[in-house]
Amino acid sequence: MGSKWRKAKIALGMNLCVYVHGSSDDAAPSVADSASRLSDSSVAEPGVSGELGLPPKMPTTPTPSSSGLRLSKSGSRASKKTCAICLATMKPGHGHALFTAECSHTFHFHCIASSVKHGNQICPVCRAKWKEIPFQGPPSDINLRARINPVDWPQDDAWMTILRRLPPRSNSNRQMSSLFHASEPSIFNDDEQLDLQTELPEKTTPPLVAESSQAKAVEIKTYPEFSAISRSSSQDNFTVLIHLKAPLTTSKQNSGRNHAASPMTHQTSRAPVDLVTVLDVSGSMAGTKLALLKRAMGFVIQNLGPSDRLSVIAFSSTARRLFHLRRMSESGRQQALQAVNSLIASGGTNIAEGLRKGAKVIEDRREKNPVCSIILLSDGQDTYTVSGTGGANPQPDYQSLLPLSIRGGMGSQVPVHAFGFGMDHDAASMHSISETSGGTFSFIEAEGVIQDAFAQCIGGLLSVVVQELHVGIETLRPGIRIDSIKAGSYKSRVSSDGRTGYIEAGDLYADEERDFLVSVNVPAGDADVTSLMEVGCSYKDPMSKEKVNLEGQEVRIQRPVNVGVHTVSIEVDRQRNRLQAAKAMAEARASAERGDLGSAVTVLETCRRQLSESTAARAGDQLCASLDAELKEMQERMASRRVYEASGRAYVLSGLSSHSWQRATARGDSTDSASLLHAYQTPSMADMLARSHMTVPVAPPPVQPARSLRAPPQPR
Numbered sequence: 001m002g003s004k005w006r007k008a009k010i011a012l013g014m015n016l017c018v019y020v021h022g023s024s025d026d027a028a029p030s031v032a033d034s035a036s037r038l039s040d041s042s043v044a045e046p047g048v049s050g051e052l053g054l055p056p057k058m059p060t061t062p063t064p065s066s067s068g069l070r071l072s073k074s075g076s077r078a079s080k081k082t083c084a085i086c087l088a089t090m091k092p093g094h095g096h097a098l099f100t101a102e103c104s105h106t107f108h109f110h111c112i113a114s115s116v117k118h119g120n121q122i123c124p125v126c127r128a129k130w131k132e133i134p135f136q137g138p139p140s141d142i143n144l145r146a147r148i149n150p151v152d153w154p155q156d157d158a159w160m161t162i163l164r165r166l167p168p169r170s171n172s173n174r175q176m177s178s179l180f181h182a183s184e185p186s187i188f189n190d191d192e193q194l195d196l197q198t199e200l201p202e203k204t205t206p207p208l209v210a211e212s213s214q215a216k217a218v219e220i221k222t223y224p225e226f227s228a229i230s231r232s233s234s235q236d237n238f239t240v241l242i243h244l245k246a247p248l249t250t251s252k253q254n255s256g257r258n259h260a261a262s263p264m265t266h267q268t269s270r271a272p273v274d275l276v277t278v279l280d281v282s283g284s285m286a287g288t289k290l291a292l293l294k295r296a297m298g299f300v301i302q303n304l305g306p307s308d309r310l311s312v313i314a315f316s317s318t319a320r321r322l323f324h325l326r327r328m329s330e331s332g333r334q335q336a337l338q339a340v341n342s343l344i345a346s347g348g349t350n351i352a353e354g355l356r357k358g359a360k361v362i363e364d365r366r367e368k369n370p371v372c373s374i375i376l377l378s379d380g381q382d383t384y385t386v387s388g389t390g391g392a393n394p395q396p397d398y399q400s401l402l403p404l405s406i407r408g409g410m411g412s413q414v415p416v417h418a419f420g421f422g423m424d425h426d427a428a429s430m431h432s433i434s435e436t437s438g439g440t441f442s443f444i445e446a447e448g449v450i451q452d453a454f455a456q457c458i459g460g461l462l463s464v465v466v467q468e469l470h471v472g473i474e475t476l477r478p479g480i481r482i483d484s485i486k487a488g489s490y491k492s493r494v495s496s497d498g499r500t501g502y503i504e505a506g507d508l509y510a511d512e513e514r515d516f517l518v519s520v521n522v523p524a525g526d527a528d529v530t531s532l533m534e535v536g537c538s539y540k541d542p543m544s545k546e547k548v549n550l551e552g553q554e555v556r557i558q559r560p561v562n563v564g565v566h567t568v569s570i571e572v573d574r575q576r577n578r579l580q581a582a583k584a585m586a587e588a589r590a591s592a593e594r595g596d597l598g599s600a601v602t603v604l605e606t607c608r609r610q611l612s613e614s615t616a617a618r619a620g621d622q623l624c625a626s627l628d629a630e631l632k633e634m635q636e637r638m639a640s641r642r643v644y645e646a647s648g649r650a651y652v653l654s655g656l657s658s659h660s661w662q663r664a665t666a667r668g669d670s671t672d673s674a675s676l677l678h679a680y681q682t683p684s685m686a687d688m689l690a691r692s693h694m695t696v697p698v699a700p701p702p703v704q705p706a707r708s709l710r711a712p713p714q715p716r
Helices: 002-012 031-041 109-117 142-148 170-181 196-204 206-215 250-254 259-265 288-303 330-341 351-364 427-437 447-461 570-593 597-612 622-636 641-661 671-677 683-695
Strands: 098-100 106-108 132-137 160-165 219-224 235-245 273-280 309-315 319-327 371-378 416-421 441-444 464-475 482-486 491-494 500-509 513-522 529-540 547-558
Touching (some): 106 109, 109 330, 219 529, 219 547, 219 570, 235 464, 235 500, 235 529, 235 570, 273 319, 273 351, 288 309, 288 330, 288 447, 288 683, 309 330, 319 330, 351 371, 351 427, 371 427, 427 441, 441 447, 441 641, 464 482, 464 513, 482 491, 482 500, 500 513, 513 529, 513 570, 570 597, 570 622, 570 641, 597 622, 622 641
Parallel strands (some): 273 309, 371 416, 416 441
Antiparallel strands (some): 098 106, 132 160, 219 235, 309 319, 464 500, 464 529, 491 500, 529 547
């Protein structure tokens, strides 16, 4: 056998053949059939390789000792492996070729062949540079079959995995150039038709819809600052907390945390999503960053359901739509995985062009899923669009990065959830993009947690149960006026006479909560009870598309003749602490941007001291403790100008984004930082994050996060 291998190496020029595992009773297809399959499978959008149909192969495979390739064995160890590209299990005998590279990492052949076809020449897992790469082609004539199979092996394999010497590096640049300069349609109205089957059960069984709507009602609770005020006294700025909580989805209640059936089981009980990902593939993303981005996108693709639609925009100096907005059916997922896997890093960073093309996909689509969002990831600064606004101290015009069509200027607002990757991204611009569009800004400091950050985000997007939530407030006595509404980044307004007010609270994920503080003046009274206000809300059910109106709840306080010690509501005090901490973060950031880090640290330290003296803190409130830990972390990241610019600014801005929208964001070098804000992370987010932890095939390569730049903790 050894002599045959030596002869094979000589004949092939050190290139080797790999056969696809198959069961012993599998019939090998003819060469003509295989060629026909190649022709059928090669029909795909420009720039994207089609799904290759791989027929069953030989039951056994020779195992050469070449350093160029190790062939997969059909032992139990191989059956437990997971392809690092598509995250699917690799099992011999299932009709899929397995390729093991010279670095010993194994992949589905069709996954890795698609990657190297577009210029990738390094291992997606360990980043080792390969001397030989796989390519695929049909052995269409007998001479070719004789040349690639010179030894005395069976000749019934219509498909073979061949190793090819790597082309010059310049080929990759030409391939990348062709990807971004290939012709595109002028109008992106080629979105795939929606899967209407998910709506049939609701249309054909109205009683179930009624029961579902009743079960999905938003919960409203109100908490006055004090339960009682003496009749003879009046009080200004009396605070009332409005607490809203979205219902759980049916799938969440009945799923039993069965992650294996995630994409399919959730489709009939949640709103389908149109998701556009805008991904930075500039030169700075080369290497580990791009590999981990591909893995994270693979996780997103695998967790979208067949009624969800996805389109991917890649941008560097310019932008390119990799494939049209299409449903994530089995074929859709395969195309998406191959498209993402074909990406290589090259060029500059043109965020505005990437967002413009992403907005065009959304604007031009013929049909619309109930939920729509954009995910933006970049590790650099836009050098093509951002410019100063003029004046003595010109500030960058970050608004110019966001197309008017998705920030509400020409229609519906589409949230852009922005992810700043690494220490060199422009956190201010990414935060501005997300804030303007109604999305969140997350700071991914360590490369290895990008998948977790994406998982947390889509865990929310795939669980929207409330849309266009409108909260109405009306006072119930002529002498009572609304002084202010504290709603963070949500739009709110008080009428000129102070009698009414409203809050536009947007969309809610399953089990998500919102807290708003309303200040009113309470006049002296002569009754035992004073009715202060009525709070009600209306919203749209994304599944039935019907408007739901909830009856208003009356807020009352007792008015005894005499009141002893006033005991403030813990719920109200907790939210005051949250708003106070967010205000301190904004003030500290403003001081840091002026170069006064000393004042910034002092502001944060003062806030920590005030929080420790609050009623909620003395009662052992967990949110108060989390806020203190967050403020302390920010102090450490403002120890010097270098530390602040490397990680402090992004960490503070991600915190401000989280508090202003009351929604979880990724922080720093670990998604565990999100645990600082347990009140914002929903069960769906936590479940998707847990799923991400379970599906990572291997530990990420070692990285050096900016945490090492922080100063050691200072004693309080």
